[in-house]
Amino acid sequence: MPVTVKEYGPEVQYVTTDHPLDDIFYLLKRDGAVFVRNFVSIEDVDQAYADVKDRLDEAPEWNGTFYPKATARAPAMIARSETFTRTQLMHPIYQAVCDHFLTTRSWNWWGTERKESVSKPYVTSCTALRIGPGAEAQPLHRDDYINHNYLEELSEWHDEPSKRRETAVGLMVAATKVTRQNGGTQFIPRSHLWGSDRKTPPNVDDCVHSELEKGDALIMLSSLVHGGGTNSTKDDYRLMFATFSVRGHLRQEENQYLSVPPEMVKKYDRETQKYIGYFISDPSCGYVNELDPIYTLYPEELKDVRPGF
Ligand SMILES: O=C(O)CCC(=O)C(=O)O
Ligand SMILES: [Fe+2]
Structure with a gap:
């Protein structure tokens, strides 16, 4: 664990954008997730929403169980919204977190020279997710299942052995108020430390629920167990922009x-x-x-x- 400059309570923390980056790294290693207040300006999330609203209104129904039918999606956000790309994907805090958790370094003999290679992360998907009234919760999952990540059970994070643990990092930015009732992302704090071989499924009762104002963000490691929540409201739509970055080398x-x-x-x-x-x-x-x-x-x-x- 890095040195902490501050004592934190045991619950998942809300920080601000001027918070020391080392503390944000520390909290992600401890809990697998951290909330950041006022991550993007209201003006910029409104613009990003305006850029994709038509697509969301016309989104075809999902065929399968990963998203409920009442969730409208707008994929390829980079193609749809320059504002999204500039203010979310390239946000300096998200970039620093990805750089910290997803840079892969290795040493190899290059003839008689020892050569270091440094592979940087890059974007893997960017989607707007609007959960409509009546949507059931998503199945709880780890986003790194798409990378076939295999994890040992840990009691806590240790930098050296854990340096290749994460394959990806997610950023969810609220474009509406996000509540437990309208489908705020639910997740199990510290589940990023779980092993892949657990015999029992995750229990939804262990989840905490994201409560965010427009412009706030949830950053999470891809091994965190989570999912979009149930929207139990009659007329409240929850919109979040979901950005994921991945290690750069297996391509x-x-x-x-x-x-x-x-x-x-x-x-x-x-x-x-x-x-x-x-x-x-x-x-x-x-x-x-x-x-x-x-x-x-x-x-x-x-x-x-x-x-x-
Ligand atoms: O909509 C959410 O809150 C979570 C979405 C999610 O987990 C995913 O798309 O993988
Ligand atoms: Fe997910």
Whole structure:
């Protein structure tokens, strides 16, 4: 654990944007999550919402159980809102947290030289999530399941052995008031220390509920057990922007999506196209517009396909 400059109560903490970064790292290592007040200005979250409202209003229903039917989603936020990208994805605190938890360093012999390589994180998904009245809670999950992360049970975080523990870091920014009643993200504090081999499922009664004002943020490590909450209101919509970043190194050395034009990819058979990268890594890595990327090559097959994986 890093040195703490301040004593904190045992509950998940609310901090402000001028809080020392080392303390934010400490709290994330202790609890797996931290709330940050006034992370983004009201003006900027309103602008980001305005940029995606039409898409949210027209969002197709989710096909599956990961999101309830009453949750409207706007994927690819970077393509939809420059304000979102500038003020959330590139927020200096989120960038510093990702840099701290997701930079991978290794040493290798390079002939007779010892060479250090430093791989930096990058964005993995950005989605607006508007939970509507009547939505049931999401199943509790760890976001790092998409990275097939395998974790040992810990009693507390230790920097050296835990330095590769996290695969990703999430940022949820409130674009409306977020309450327990309207589906605030619920999570189990300190569950990021759990091992992958636990035999019993997480218990929703152990969750705390995010209570946020517009512009506030929840930062969480991807191993934290969490999910969108139930919206038990009649007419209150909960909107949050969800940004995730991941370690930079397990990707194609030669970027096939940019190196091989789609017209060339289309000349190959489906097996080859998949192997080039036009497939979903189970459960959900690689989607385009919430669908298998193969449909970017065959849009005519999209007719009865609904988003979901
Ligand atoms: O909507 C939320 O509060 C959580 C969303 C979430 O957990 C996810 O998309 O993985
Ligand atoms: Fe999640």
